[in-house]
Amino acid sequence: MVARFSTWLDKLYRACGALAGGCLLALLAVIVMQMAARWLGFRFPGSTAYAGYLMAGASFFALGYAFAHGAHIRVNLLLAKLGVRRRLGEIWCLAVGGGLAIYFAWFAIKANYLSWRIGDIAQGQDATPLWFPQLAMSAGATVFAIALLDRLLRALFCEDELWTPDAPAEK
Numbered sequence: 001m002v003a004r005f006s007t008w009l010d011k012l013y014r015a016c017g018a019l020a021g022g023c024l025l026a027l028l029a030v031i032v033m034q035m036a037a038r039w040l041g042f043r044f045p046g047s048t049a050y051a052g053y054l055m056a057g058a059s060f061f062a063l064g065y066a067f068a069h070g071a072h073i074r075v076n077l078l079l080a081k082l083g084v085r086r087r088l089g090e091i092w093c094l095a096v097g098g099g100l101a102i103y104f105a106w107f108a109i110k111a112n113y114l115s116w117r118i119g120d121i122a123q124g125q126d127a128t129p130l131w132f133p134q135l136a137m138s139a140g141a142t143v144f145a146i147a148l149l150d151r152l153l154r155a156l157f158c159e160d161e162l163w164t165p166d167a168p169a170e171k
Contacts (some may be wrong), residue, residue, distance in 0.1 A: 016063075
């Protein structure tokens with residue numbers, strides 16, 4: 001059961017990584033179109049806002065994927081000094097990080113819902129409904145919280161799974 005759930009989570013992390021890559025490719029396309037429009041004397045209203053939305057999407061979608069693959073900056077120097085208590089330090093760090101990530105995801109979802117509920121729109125020329133680009137922040141923050149909790153549960157209940165950047169979570 002745990003292995004099947006871990007496989008599903010790994011697929012979720014990879015899907016978010018792919019979405020982050022897609023956002024970066026779309027960002028490239030928006031920038032190229034903006035440059036071409038400027039050279040040709042056309043206007044591309046909202047392009048700056050779209051570029052910002054895509055950059056935020058790439059950043060938030062990449063959080064869970066990067067964490068699951070050991071790409072986040074960690075406190076390994078401090079953890080290495082703990083010796084036999086390293087496991088406790090790891091669990092403490094994951095618990096604090098997981099709590100903060102859950103808190104952030106909760107409020108990101110609340111902000112997203114509020115924007116949808118009141119019909120909030122961007123102040124720029126594009127007048128994009130803000131709930132739509134905020135979805136990336138809510139989804140990415142939620143997947144990051146799930147990744148932290150996944151790692152915390154593995155550290156608590158899987159004796160042989162002490163995570164180091166040299167041995168990423170993917171199997």
